């Protein structure tokens with residue numbers, strides 16, 4: 001209700017007519033939309049991400065989910081930034097999580113106002129907390145609408161961020177394998 005009222009007031013403040021046909025239901029629609037794209041707000045990570053941990057007797061060198069699409073909103077302008085995340089980890093003592101949980105984690109850290117750097121480090125932080133693996137690699141490539149449709153107005157630029165911990169930080173061969181495997185990723 002508060003968001004609906006705020007959007008109604010915004011429409012008026014922008015000089016539009018909140019009662020014209022196309023805008024009449026807009027406050028309700030936008031409130032519903034924010035509920036969807038900011039669905040991680042007001043959730044503590046621990047309650048949202050208490051995923052089951054499985055054990056495998058023999059573990060692979062790395063588990064990599066690549067090209068995970070995401071949409072988020074920049075906290076500076078409330079405009080979208082979107083792209084792909086690549087997430088890998090080296091299990092410790094055969095401890096793994098369900099594959100679907102990695103894209104779920106990406107959704108969790110992107111469905112709130114944020115910055116690409118924080119999305120990158122929060123992904124690492126959450127995976128560390130859940131699995132305490134021997135190493136984590138995260139790369140993100142994204143386009144930022146606040147740089148494309150306003151301000152500096154440069155379309156088609158890609159912003160790349162990464163973070164490597166543990167084995168991915170210490171072992172160049174492993175990091176190279178990860179980077180080679182994910183090289184094609186664009187948004």
Ligand SMILES: Nc1nc2c(ncn2[C@@H]2O[C@H](COP(=O)(O)OP(=O)(O)OP(=O)(O)O)[C@@H](O)[C@H]2O)c(=O)[nH]1
Pocket residue numbers: 074075076081114115116117144146147151152
């Ligand atoms: N580091 C970082 N910056 C971001 C991200 N998303 C948007 N920004 C930047 O946040 C900055 C906000 O800067 P301000 O100077 O306060 O805002 P502004 O006057 O609208 O800046 P301009 O975009 O340069 O017009 C801008 O430079 C944006 O490009 C992000 O994910 N990471």
Ligand SMILES: [Zn+2]
Pocket residue numbers: 074075076077078079146147
């Ligand atoms: Zn922005």
